[in-house]
Amino acid sequence: MKKFGVGQPLRRFEDQRLLTGEGSYTDDQRPEGALQAVVLRSPHAHAVLASIDCEDARAFPGVRAVYTHAELDAAGIGDIPCLTLFPGKGGKQAITPGHPVLARGKVRHVGDPVAFVVAETLEQAQDAAEAIMVDFDDLEAVVDLEAAIAPGAPQVFDEVPGNVCFDWDIGDAAKTEALLESAERVVELSLVNSRIVVNSLEPRNAIGEYDPASGRFTLTTSTQGVFKLRDQLADKIFKLPRDRFRVLTPDVGGGFGMKIFLYAEQVLVLFAARDLGLPVVWNGTRSESFQSDSQGRDHLSKVRVGLDAQGRMKALHVSTLANLGGYLSNFGPYIPTAAGAKMLSGLYGLEAVYCEVKCVLTHTVPVDAYRGAGRPEAAYLLERLADYAATEIGLTPEEFRRRNFIPKTAMPFDTATGITYDSGDFTRVMERALEKADWSGSVSRKEAAAKAGRYRGIGIGCYIEACAGIGEEEARVRLDEDGGMTVFVGTQTNGQGHATAYAQIMAEQIGIDPAMVRLRQGDSDELSQGSGTGGSRSLLMGRLAIEGASEKVIERLRRIAGFLLEAAPEDIELADAKFAIVGTDRHVGLAEIARKVYAQSESLPEALRGEVLEAHIAKNPPLTYPNGCHVCELEIDPETGRLIIDRYTVVDDFGTIVNPLLVAGQVHGGLAQGLGQALLEVTAYDPESGQLLTGSFMDYGMPRADDMPRIDLEFIQDIPCATNPFGIKGAGEAGAIGAPPAIVNALVDALKPLGVRHLDMPVTPEKLWRLANGLGDQKGEAAE
Known part of the structure; x- marks a missing residue:
């Protein structure tokens, strides 16, 4: 174990900068000449947009533009997509009604964005927004899960009958039912997993810029990864090549899943910047966060578990209603189904599990991943059930678990939901x-x-x-002129301490002082791809990518060191950031190699000259x-x-x-x-x-x-x-x-x-x- 390497409780390098006010967040950025924007939001949960009159607002002092769905539709701006679509029961896909950037035809939750006002100052934009005359024909709303699927319930979308947009299941229904019928005892329980507002310390924000000379957009925004946003903006929203978009994320004040997704304001600042020829800034308020940020959880589950005479769980049947809100967010249907329900075996050796999930639309803020994203819902269900069942059959909670845990000797273990521990x-x-x-x-x-x-x-x-091995990840590692190393990686720190952890990984691999490792994240121009931060994936995927790129850098440096030391590369070993001839004290350090490389020394062969920068893409492991x-x-x-x-x-x-x-x-x-x-x-x-x-x-x-x-x-x-x-x-x-x-x-x-x-x-x-x-x-x- 190296002094500052893997396993060491190293204090975070980031903290001094962040705790002394030297952090740089989106709200700290202010491009020259930037305009300020506000969103007019619906005060109704469900209403027809009979008319929107913006003429008085457009005449207000300092107002540069007021946009509604009409301007966006005329420009061909696409809807916010649902990115996680897969077959449900009988191979049937989810019904995916549109999620317009600005409400079109109807509003479907309190806070639904209706208009976007851009002015020279925030106060001018706020005043103008209050002057917009919207004729709402108020409609009956439904927010409760069971009420939403009841006959005669208000429909969120006409094309989603009964408000069920996705009906999904997993497991062996017949085997589960047979085991329940033959069980010594069947215990039933109904559980609520309550809805959560995410409330990150830093509210959402967005700055849009457009360069007419190059035709490129730049979006600066607080995210958990810039690449998914870039791709959606290019492919689904503006329908332009991806190289026309640059997404930047500086320091981030918390994400917890909520900042993974594409939001209306990120589209609107870019649309307005292109239209007006000036940067456009939107900073969300805490009140807006409650009405517009994706929310979490909100499940109602009915559970039956079959037990044998010794209190061992044999089969589990779960029926869940999952509230997805008024629209499908990027990952909405994935969270209660593939992300969560697959974990319903938990730590227990169940012989059969059958789970059916109905994803329900209601007149509420859209629901998506929140810290744990489906796994907390599954664990809460199982662990409440374990205690409840133990009490019902007269066992203590700990003894019930002892009898039901998967034993260590059974590893690797194939669960009844199709995953392998x-x-x-x-x-x-x-x-x-x-x-x-x-x-x-x-x-x-x-x-x-x-x-x-x-x-x-x-x-x-x-x-x-289940976590970590999700998506692919790219990293690049560069030798800097002072002998330090810069790491470019597609993950995105939201306060987890990536700069410290990745520096320790470099210290372990190369022996470099962690203080000489610089981290670069949050710029879609610096890498070709990246899957961001979510699902506890950053350390594994980031490390795989970083070490892969570092190995390529080390190989090139070994060749340069061999030339400088007049030895074959295979006779050069790396230890403590020094390249030495095996069995001798002759060595060359990173700083000396960097001086030679960046001086473009004529003494170096042409093949060894130039920037030392290597990339590696880690493929998704299990x-x-x-x-x-x-x-x-x-x-x-x-x-x-x-x-x-x-x-x-x-x-x-x-x-x-x-x-x-x-x-x-x-x-x-x-x-x-x-x-x-x-x-x-x-x-x-x-x-x-x-x-x-x-x-x-x-x-x-x-x-x-x-x-x-x-x-x-x-x-x-x-x-x-x-x-x-x-x-x-x-x-x-x-x-x-x-x-x-x-x-x-x-x-x-x-x-x-x-x-x-x-x-x-x-x-x-x-x-x-x-x-x-x-x-x-x-x-x-x-x-x-």
Whole structure:
């Protein structure tokens, strides 16, 4: 292990710059002469656009243009595409109604963009937007999943009968049903996975520029990867060659899935920049984020599990309704189906699984990937089911899991949903978590709390997810003039610490000082392709690409060093960033090689001159399967409903870890988001009008510092992934997957004396107070 190489807890290089105000975000960019834009959004969830009168607005001082769908349609601007289409039941494809950049004919959720106003100042654009006269013919809206598929429900699109745009299934229906019929016991449970607003620290934004001389567009915007946006803009929106578009992403203040996708404003700033001949800037507000950023989760699932006489799960049947909102976002149908439902075997040796998913349109903000993207939904379902079933048949939660875990000796294991786990020791991971959490001592702590008038509970949340080996990735590595190295890669840091991790990888491979490694991301002109950041893919895919490019650079440098040292390249070895003749102390360092190369030294053969820059594209390897166990222990004060998480333990198997500090940060951040969903966060719409009721932080609960417990965290690193050369499994989303079931299971355990068997998220202090004081049902709803 090198001093600064793989496995070392190196502090992040990025932090000094970012924490001292030296970061450069999209909002820090201001091209000369830039105009300012605002979006006029629908105040209605469902209405006909009878007319839009923009004439008064266009006459306002400073206003340069007001655009509606009419101007975009006349210019041939395409709709925002759904990128993940695949067969459903019987080979039938999803119905994909249009997703116009500006509303056409109807609006389909509160916040649907109707007009785009461009003016010299923000205030002028805002004033003009208020002067636009829109005649809305208000229509009945539907926001609830079950109501949306009921007979006679308002239709989001006429071409989507019953509001079901995609009907999909996976698994063996006949085998599952046969095993359920022969089971000793069948346990049933209904679960809600509540809707989340993503709320990244940095709201969305976009700057559009157009160069009439070259005919090139430049979009600067906060993203999780520039290449998918470039390709959509070229192929689907403007229908121009890809080399006519450059997409730039500077520093990014959080993404969590939401910043992967193409949004209307990114199209509109480019359209306006071309039309007006000046740069156009749009900066979203927090209120707009609530109404326009893709939201997460929002599932309703009904589950049946068949058990044998020993409490072993044999078969699982899941029926899920997944809310996709008013339009199909880029990956919308993929998240509840192929991304999530394939993980419904979880850590358990089920013989059969059958899952059917109906993707439903409603008059709400579109839903897409949010941290974990389907895997948190699957893990929450399975882990709540495990606790619920254990109680039903008289087993403890830990014993139920012991009886059902896939054993280590069964690896590699083919699951009933058609995926193969390459490695894992789920029993060992859980037992270690129980030991660290002092699970056996929780009984006495619960008794002590009861004597003090408080309810105390403890819960387990085990998980496994699929990640990392997604898409292809390109990297280029360049020797710089000072002997440092620049790494160009198609991933995109959103705060994860890529600059530090990639520098450690270079230090491991070449021996270079990590401080001499520069990272370049977020410029579609610097690489030919890249799949961005999402699905915990960056470290594995980035490392594969970077090391592939570095190997080519090393080979070229070995040839140059051989010439300078008058030795054959095969007699040159690399150690600590120095190329030496094997068995001697004669060597040449990177800085000296760089001086020779960049001086275009006549002493170098022509074949060895010129910039040292090599590229490599990593092809998608098999998926990896990180797993772990969360244990939450908490107390509830019945007089106030206040909850205190007293102990929180996490044991994760992430395979080989490049930087434990970075991984710990990812787990802590994910856990905060999982805690938020379990206890505080919910996106609520009025069922009659479709109005967003939680449209600001005044109404939408976010976790704060004092909501977070101290986390006792441990990594198991001696079970490497068997399907990639580094043993990496991925870590970025794990905290958000394990936390919700662990917390809700602990809450149910605490409230068992009150007869509570299940709780739906979020379990707010109000719900807890109602339950503790006999004012609600088992889910904390108000009693009639």
